[in-house]
Amino acid sequence: MESARYGDKTLLEFFKVFLINKASTQLQIPTSFTKFFNGIAPCKIILIDHDGKCWDVNLEKIEGRLVFKNGWQQFAKEKNLEEGDFLVFEYDGMSTFNVKIFSKSGCRKGATPPSREKIVPIVNLEEDSDEFSDKIQSNGIRKRSLPNPKIKVKSVLEGACPSEGARRRSKRLKEEKDKQNDKKLVLTEHAPLQNPHFQIYFDAHWRLEKVEIPKKVIKEMKIKLNRNITLRDENDRSWPLSIISTVNQDRHYFGGGWLDFKQSNNIEEGCQCDFQFVVDKANVAKELLVRVRSKGGLQIV
Template sequence: MADKKVQRPEFFKVYIPHINSKILHLPLGFVRYIPQPHSDTAIIRNQSGNSWRVGFTRRDGFACFESGWADFVRDNELKPSEFMVFVYKAPCTFLVSIYGVSTCREKRGQVAICEILRDDEEDESETSDEEFVPQQTPRSIKLGKCKMGLEKGKSRRPLQVGQGSSARPEAGPAVEPELYLDNPSNLFFVTGLKNRNFELLVPSRLMKDFNLKFSENLTFIDPIGTIPARRARWRDNRVCLKEWTRVCRRNNLKAEDKVICELKKTGHEVESIKVHIIRKEE
């Protein structure tokens, strides 16, 4: 006789920004399904397979998600009146499905989360999405796996290291970074709009070859103004910069646009990134 499918307790919530953008209270009738004692943190996993660690508080018959919940809201780009269906999986994991205003289930937050990324996981964005263009050529430079960004229909080509103040791919879109940089001697790398635009990954080769450090709190400078950013670090020590999605949104970046990230630093420490956007029509 086949085993019966496990029926897990579940509940739904409607996203209302002024009520649950910072904290989410679980329904009173649902709390009884959570055994005592329990962890003071919970894992929320969305349909894209990504997870968020949030503070989980339970007292006097009430339970809620607190610290970290605002990050989940932001990363999944929740909009007013959207539905979230939570399914509880012991000991303290919640599987969430998000239903947009169209009433269809949607995949959101397709990003890599620093806190739970396994050491053996590979990130394709560094080798296939980012084009590292150094402005200085150290003697110890190695081409290795560093690849230029790809466009549809284009084959992979290794990065060509130039002499003097520039280095650019052998082929590809005609981009002349020197025409956009505030200071042609500054370091920079080229990126573009990706499916996962929640964070900006800094090419590890750039960090290593120029012994760079990034301030914990730094600034994106785009054509509109400034956006405070936060440095995060993966377990394999790669650096990514949060709040990048705000740059993409407010500048209405398209898939065909190119973005030159010019590093502004004092000594070896990067304090801000000047964003230069090259539209396709340019």
């Protein structure tokens, strides 16, 4: 276990050797590592693998020891943990652990080998308007494949090609749709959406440690989130911020970078922050503008 410097960020790490009889249903955190929680351990944490995939895991105290409990078994199963695997946990100081997994050979373990994946091609000539066919994996996820020249030739020979009149109608509809989209995309690049904002009142300490972006804002404004975004205050100071999303992309949290922003702006229990998204033409969030208000409701400058 060690604490190291990486740029301006302190990394807290510990390692565990995976033993099936001890760690298949729960994993104990080293006792000496618990001091880094500063006396207040989060009830829920997020595990992130090297691909950015996330798992929600409960942190529980059992017989005086902190363990990863509910959610850990699913993580171990999906990562195919085996006897003797070496795991390195990197703590971000809030509620997130980045996990690196190494096999007994000493090499980092990757994702499930492609050979285990069963791909079944599905071809539908009537609906294949964009000349791309779908492929469905055994896990239910669709993949787009490159166009098949033979399929295209076959569709022409069998009379599947639309008539001249149909092509003209299709072109006219496409032009009308493009005009409508152009009206929607009048926004200049990086211009704020109409009222895409939210407020958070930090009425409890745990809210300072685990900040969640309201699902309602993301859904109603159709905002797309990347893994990295910029926090910017009213003095035009900026901080890089990572966005942590759950496996099903249903919930989104502030990750690395929030701690630095919070400390730089003296945000504490009782403060309130107003957040406003800045997006590009595709509704991809580029920045979060932040206005910080003190306990008395006054803006912090």
